[in-house]
Structure formats: structure tokens, C-alpha cells
Amino acid sequence: MPADRSGAALVTGAASGLGLATARLLREHGMPVVVCDQNADLGRRAAEELGATFVSADITDEQAVEQALDTAAALGPVRAVVNCAGIGLPGRVVDHGRPLPLAAFAAVIEVNLVGTFNVTRLGAARMLANEPVDGERGVIVNTSSVAAFDGQIGQAAYAASKAAVAGMTLPLARDLAEHFVRVVTVAPGMFDTPLLAALPDKARRSLETQTPHPARLGRPEEFAALVAHVLANHMINGETIRIDGAIRMAPR
Secondary structure, eight states: OOSOTTSEEEEETTTSHHHHHHHHHHHHTTOOEEEEESOHHHHHHHHHHHTOEEEEOOTTOHHHHHHHHHHHHTTSOEEEEEEOOOOOOOOOSEETTEEOOHHHHHHHHIIIIIIHHHHHHHHHHHHTTSOOBTTBOEEEEEEOOTHHHHOOTTOHHHHHHHHHHHHTHHHHHHHHHTTTEEEEEEEEOSBOOHHHHTSOHHHHHHHHHHSSSSOSOBOHHHHHHHHHHHHHOTTOOSOEEEESTTOOOOOO
16 A cells, blocks of 8 residues: 555546445555546445545546546545546457447547546646655556457457557556656456346356366455555556466457
8 A cells, every 4th residue: 555545546437346346445444535437326325335535537538537636636645546447348340241330449449548548647647746655656556457368259349458558557657667656557357346247147157167266256355455465565566467366268
């Protein structure tokens, strides 16, 4: 965790799943947290439960993200930004003779890549104004996916977006090193999130058995624990860390 616990954290996609678990753990560690999500109903409930602050924002909207950061800055210097917001729109490149609509591909790239970069750049700019604590002004943690490396059939857009998030991690870390800001990416495998909860039991069991050990879906709190360790460990920088039970995704 950041040495300055009075510093604030902004967590995107924090109304549910990985983002919610991360926001919860940061609050348990005593950090003021802004829950940022487009789902206003879930976001407000999450913030109320956690004793956090909710802001509705589209991560691709510069003004909305600036307002979310303003809200975080009112709680303390922005020391942590965790990007968990993202979408997945599966579709084969050509399906029944029809090519995947370019707009569908672009939508995934816009949210998962451009949105992540938008929050990263604006969050980093805020951190530059912080006084260094233990030689650090802040940490940005982005979310990739094992699909970045083992993309399945129908995941061309999603895999491309998540591979790009992983790919920009080192240059972002190098860009911000002189300002004492770290950038790290976490690449989760199959986690028990609302997205997977909608799958039939048979499909969920299949995903569980694909994971060598432990042979189950990951728990959101396990993702959150890794994020908390990244925030606390100053030597983790410029790296993409898989958290996946040694899974390597099959083609389908």
C-alpha cells in the first residue's frame, strides 16, 4: 500500500467484480476511495457499503475522468489509480460469411485501450503534484487479461485491446519514472465475476477444469490482494503480472 494512507485512490469499474473487490480492500487498508463506474445504481450501492465516494464516468470521456479525479483529490492527494473498467464483445472475424463490423472491434479498443490510457495519463498528471513519500508520488495499476497472450476464437478485439494494455506498460513506466510514478499491469485469468456468473453451469465447470491449480475460478479478492501488494512493493514497476492458476487458454 502507498506509504501515505491519507492519499486517495480512484478505482474504475468498481461497482462490481474485480474493481469492487479492489476498492473494498483499499478501504480496509484505510485509503479514501472513489468508486468510478457507469452503472450508477450498482456504483452508489457499492460506495455506500464501503464508505467510499461514487462518481459516474465514462473512462473514454476526458472531462468525466477529470471530474472523477477532482473528487478523489478532494479526499487527499491521488496516490493510486486502478483501472478495472472494460468490456468484452465476442465475435469471429468472419461469421456465416459476414465480416465482424468494424464498429464492434473499434468499440472494444476504445474502452479497453483508449479508456485505460485516458485514465492513466490524467491520473499520472495529478500525481506529479504530490510530494514524494518514500521516494514515490503514486502508482497506476492497469488490467490486462490472459487473453492478451492466449486469445480464444471470437476474441480478436478483446485480445488486441488487452495485449495493447500489456504492451504499453513498460513505456508508460519509463515515461513516468523520472516523476517517481510506477505503472504496473495485472493480467487475470478466469475469475468469478458478474460476466462469468451469467454463463451456464456447464460452461463455468469447463473453465474451472482448464485451470491446472487451483482448479477453480479465481476470486476477486485474490486479484485485489495482488493489486494491494503492487501498491506496497516499490520494486514492482513496468511489469505485466499474470494471476491465472497457470492456465493457458485453449482455442475455444
